[in-house]
Amino acid sequence: MNPGDNLPTRVLTVEAAPMHVIARVLRDPNPIHLDPKAAAAAGLGDRVINQGPNNVAYVMDMLLAAFPGYRLAAFDCKFLASVRGGDKVESGGVITEVAGDRVECDAWLKVEGGATAIGAKATMLRR
Amino acid sequence: MVDQFKFPGGRYRITREEDADLRQAVGSPPDPDGRAHPIFYYIATQCEMGISVGDLCAMCDFDVKDGPMMATSKVEYARDLMVDQEYDVGGEILSLVRKPSRTFGAMDLLTYRLTLSDQAGQVLSCINEWVLPRRGETAA
Numbered sequence: 001m002n003p004g005d006n007l008p009t010r011v012l013t014v015e016a017a018p019m020h021v022i023a024r025v026l027r028d029p030n031p032i033h034l035d036p037k038a039a040a041a042a043g044l045g046d047r048v049i050n051q052g053p054n055n056v057a058y059v060m061d062m063l064l065a066a067f068p069g070y071r072l073a074a075f076d077c078k079f080l081a082s083v084r085g086g087d088k089v090e091s092g093g094v095i096t097e098v099a100g101d102r103v104e105c106d107a108w109l110k111v112e113g114g115a116t117a118i119g120a121k122a123t124m125l126r127r
Numbered sequence: 128m129v130d131q132f133k134f135p136g137g138r139y140r141i142t143r144e145e146d147a148d149l150r151q152a153v154g155s156p157p158d159p160d161g162r163a164h165p166i167f168y169y170i171a172t173q174c175e176m177g178i179s180v181g182d183l184c185a186m187c188d189f190d191v192k193d194g195p196m197m198a199t200s201k202v203e204y205a206r207d208l209m210v211d212q213e214y215d216v217g218g219e220i221l222s223l224v225r226k227p228s229r230t231f232g233a234m235d236l237l238t239y240r241l242t243l244s245d246q247a248g249q250v251l252s253c254i255n256e257w258v259l260p261r262r263g264e265t266a267a
Binding site for chain 2: 012018019021022024025026027028042052053054056057058060061064071072073074075076077078079
């Protein structure tokens with residue numbers, strides 16, 4: 001584990017159905033996440049828009065899988081672009097610093113063939 | 128002036144069922160030790176800050192139908208979040224600042240802090256920034 005090491009990437013295809021589950025958990029009925037017509041009416045294209053916290057969760061899961069025995073101590077992210085239903089996304093990262101039980105990383109979520117949706121800095125701490 | 132507005136807050140319980148539903152929805156493995164998914168930092172604070180996102184926007188003279196956008200979110204955890212644990216939510220608005228925007232002409236940047244605490248003290252603190260587009264307006 002050294003600065004510059006890349007973290008194992010995680011790839012998944014974003015489905016529309018789970019957005020309904022997240023809408024209930026988040027208590028957020030915003031129709032751009034549930035109805036393609038609402039997304040289109042808002043000028044956001046013809047597919048539903050994934051909730052931002054879902055995109056963050058993908059990156060957090062990549063980090064937790066990369067560091068067994070560590071917990072997430074800090075996470076600082078920028079929301080850079082939307083992820084839509086049907087998009088294939090890849091979360092990944094790189095170690096930037098190792099100091100004792102603490103590991104600093106840059107992390108991201110990228111849409112295949114498109115933009116970076118999430119850019120983040122994370123601190124992992126050994127339990 | 129919304130600066131320094133304190134959220135009414137509330138109490139949020141991360142249920143085992145909701146944690147399982149969320150994990151299934153985002154493709155996350157279950158945690159055998161009862162830890163909640165860390166994204167509950169955002170869900171718990173947002174759900175129980177005591178006012179709706181629509182009301183928060185209205186306080187900023189912004190119609191939620193005009194599309195607020197999450198810009199950044201920063202969280203620091205003192206400990207893991209656990210399922211079937213109740214957390215108290217609190218927080219305050221830190222700033223509302225008008226800025227020029229190449230995309231919208233002008234925008235307001237809303238910054239607020241939310242915390243989760245249990246009997247042992249503060250578990251996490253997060254700071255969220257939202258962009259409130261001010262289409263057709265100027266920053267001056």
